[in-house]
Amino acid sequence: MLNYIWFGMMAIAVAAGIINGKIDDVTAAAIDMAEVSVNIAIGLIGIMALWLGIMKIAEESGLIRIIARGLRPITIRLFPDVPEDHPAIGSIVLNMSANMLGLGNAATPLGLKAMEELQELNEQKDTATNSMVMFLAINTSSVQLILPATVVALMGATASDIFITTILATLLSTIAAITAVKVLEKMKRFAPDAPSLGTGSGEADHD
């Protein structure tokens, strides 16, 4: 899937760039974004370190397990292949809470921690599990209880008008995400062992 989408985006970009006379912009964007990507990753180091450190304390003190156990009735339905008490559930719950509260800076490190723990349960290290896809889908469609700071800054007092609409829209998109994942994961073409373009010669580093 990603192979075609990735190539398709670039191929369409080049074709549209030629048609629109923007081929120079396309070239510049490719070079720029390569640099931007590295800056984003480097910028994550500090904040990642901070939250991973705090998370380690939460884990060692048993706090994560307490959270995971408390929300088990909900999470068992969404992530049936994650065993009870597994630390992944704790990280997932914390990531979802951070997302709902608009704490983007805290959400990413917590989410990556959850991915790492989900990867421990994964038998095919280069392929996403059902739980990983579910987690990602809920994450990107997350219910938003707090409006993004950028929106509040742009809209001022008017921002409170869209408080309810944002909560409801995110609620609907989360329901759509969960339903879509549950339906699609049963389809043959999305099965973990569905044939793809080789196994990827680039043996991605699963250390």
Add this chain to the structure above:
Amino acid sequence: MIEFVVEGLSNIARYIIPSLLVGIPFYALAVKKIPVYEVFVVGAKDGFTIAVRIIPYLVAILVAVGMFRASGALDLLLEILAPALNFIGFPPENLPLALMRPLSGSGSLGLLTDLINTHGVDSLTAKIGATMYGSSETTFYVLAVYFGSVGVVRSRHAIPAGLFADAVGAISAVYLCKLLLI
């Protein structure tokens, strides 16, 4: 009433991070007698490796998205989709933002700023735009970072599911605003 709730929630949100930063170590130290400083450092060590590990995935996705944005392909897509969207009552002014949202955070913020400046902060167009912006994430970026951090390259149904949810979010934003804000 709503202003009060919004303000209350934002005020609570301001205290969440400081409370976690102090509360978690406090519990560990006072109740469980855990050497919090030493444990923190062990956990924090992974920050660097994870951040570096996502670089190739980010480069792949962001370069493709950047090229796509710069090429004006989005305008072509707009023209193709316009008749269908007109038919279901989706306002054309809000379409660029809906299409940009899963691709780029800064790009969609730029479009939202534009909408607010052109139509005014009180306009329905601006409110639909802001709801759209607030109710979705940059799906491609999150996928690159999250899957990249553990070396997952075969994303299976993640993209179709994510984009479907984005579409539902964008369409809901339009109708909810039309329903509740007029």
